[in-house]
Amino acid sequence: AKSEGRKTFAFYRQELTEQSRQRLELDMALRRALELGELRVHFQPIIDLGSGQRVGAEALVRWQHPHRGLVPPGEFIPLAEEMGLISLLDTWVLEQSCRQLCAWPHLGFIAVNISSRLFCRGELDTQVAQILERTGADPQRLELEITESAVMDDPDAALDLMRRLRQLGVRLSIDDFGTGYSSLTRLKVMPVHKLKIDQSFVSGLAHDSADLAIARSVITLGHSLGLKVLAEGIEQPEQAELLRQLGCDLGQGYLFGRPQPAVDWPSAAA
Ligand code: C2E
Ligand code: CA
Ligand code: CA
Ligand code: CA
Numbered sequence: 001a002k003s004e005g006r007k008t009f010a011f012y013r014q015e016l017t018e019q020s021r022q023r024l025e026l027d028m029a030l031r032r033a034l035e036l037g038e039l040r041v042h043f044q045p046i047i048d049l050g051s052g053q054r055v056g057a058e059a060l061v062r063w064q065h066p067h068r069g070l071v072p073p074g075e076f077i078p079l080a081e082e083m084g085l086i087s088l089l090d091t092w093v094l095e096q097s098c099r100q101l102c103a104w105p106h107l108g109f110i111a112v113n114i115s116s117r118l119f120c121r122g123e124l125d126t127q128v129a130q131i132l133e134r135t136g137a138d139p140q141r142l143e144l145e146i147t148e149s150a151v152m153d154d155p156d157a158a159l160d161l162m163r164r165l166r167q168l169g170v171r172l173s174i175d176d177f178g179t180g181y182s183s184l185t186r187l188k189v190m191p192v193h194k195l196k197i198d199q200s201f202v203s204g205l206a207h208d209s210a211d212l213a214i215a216r217s218v219i220t221l222g223h224s225l226g227l228k229v230l231a232e233g234i235e236q237p238e239q240a241e242l243l244r245q246l247g248c249d250l251g252q253g254y255l256f257g258r259p260q261p262a263v264d265w266p267s268a269a270a
Contacts, residue, residue: 027083030063030076034088038064041096042259043110046230049244049251056109056143058252059097060259061089077115087118091127098137100262111143111173116150122157125164132168139169145196146172148180155186166191173230178218188225195222199233199253206238219246 033039039061046056063071080086090113097110104110118124124144132139144165151158151174162172173194174182178201197218204211215231222229231243234253243251 023079023083026076026079027085030080030083030085030089033063033065034085034092038066039089039092040064040070040261041093041100042261043100043265044252044259045257046109046111046250046252047256049231049240049248054107054256055250056111057107058111058145058259059093059100059113061093061113062259081115081117084117086115087121090115090118091131094128095131095135098131098135098142101137101141102135103262104265107141109141109143109171111145113145113175114150116147116153119146119150119158119161120153122161124161125168128165128170129168132170140171143171143173143193145175147175148177148182151186151190152180152182159186159190162191176232178214184221187221192227194228194230194250197229197231197248199231202231202233202239202243202253203235205242206236212242215243215248216246219243219248223247 040063041059042062043057043059045054046058047053048055061073061077063073063076065071077086077089080089094112097112101107101110114124128142128144131137132142151162165172171193172191173196174187174190174192175196176198177195179198195218197215201211201214201218205215219229228249229247230250230252231239231248232252234240234243234251234255236255239253240251240255
């Protein structure tokens with residue numbers, strides 16, 4: 001049994017080494033991708049459910065890999081977070097998004113994802129201020145999407161940072177709302193503008209009464225706190241109609257448009 005234990009250990013060690021070698025390689029490739037300009041920002045429309053108008057967009061990063069094609073963020077964001085590259089990546093997306101805001105004067109806003117790792121470093125306000133100054137973008141048209149976990153790691157520091165960001169004029173939203181553990185007491189004092197209902201609750205909306213109840217209560221909660229509510233991952237007209245009836249303000253999903261490069265956006269919408 002002893003030698004078997006040792007064998008298992010040796011096997012594990014080999015596995016780990018192989019895994020960390022792959023991770024290091026991917027990390028290096030991603031750093032190079034940033035330098036070589038292989039990263040792309042796609043924009044997905046955000047719709048006012050009442051009027052049906054495009055009012056904003058969410059910036060979503062992709063990696064245009066020379067051999068692998070367009071790599072979705074799910075395949076490299078977690079690694080970038082682990083290896084610390086995410087802050088560089090997120091600030092790059094921020095800058096691209098601010099430039100796009102200037103190119104699209106008729107679009108209401110662009111929302112950018114902020115990794116909890118960058119958020120928890122606490123100097124995000126300084127970086128955002130620099131990017132706004134460099135690009136000349138209107139801070140009121142920039143929205144930062146943060147997750148509940150970023151806030152709950154160190155709630156006091158998070159609140160502090162959120163207030164400083166608000167002083168710059170940018171707006172804040174809570175992404176994937178309902179999938180984390182944010183306390184309602186905290187939510188009440190947080191200077192956010194918007195809650196984004198996670199798509200896991202939207203997909204079952206038309207046939208799952210629990211999902212419907214959750215969506216309804218998030219909308220009611222958000223509105224009672226004076227926040228806008230957005231539903232993500234809307235794919236079917238019935239979902240959009242139900243959400244509109246529930247009073248949900250904004251929607252996003254394949255029904256309205258997939259994430260696309262800025263050049264493919266209809267010029268009238270921007
Ligand atoms: P997220 O922030 O929740 O973004 C929404 C995801 O849902 C996007 O996936 C989007 O393409 C997808 N989506 C939109 N509408 C629909 C729909 O109708 N149906 C379905 N099934 N999916 C829909 P994507 O682009 O693959 O991004 C995945 C996640 O990667 C994002 O989830 C976000 O957490 C992260 N991410 C993307 N870009 C960035 C970035 O620049 N920085 C950071 N830190 N994270 C990013
Ligand atoms: Ca998001
Ligand atoms: Ca989301
Ligand atoms: Ca999500």
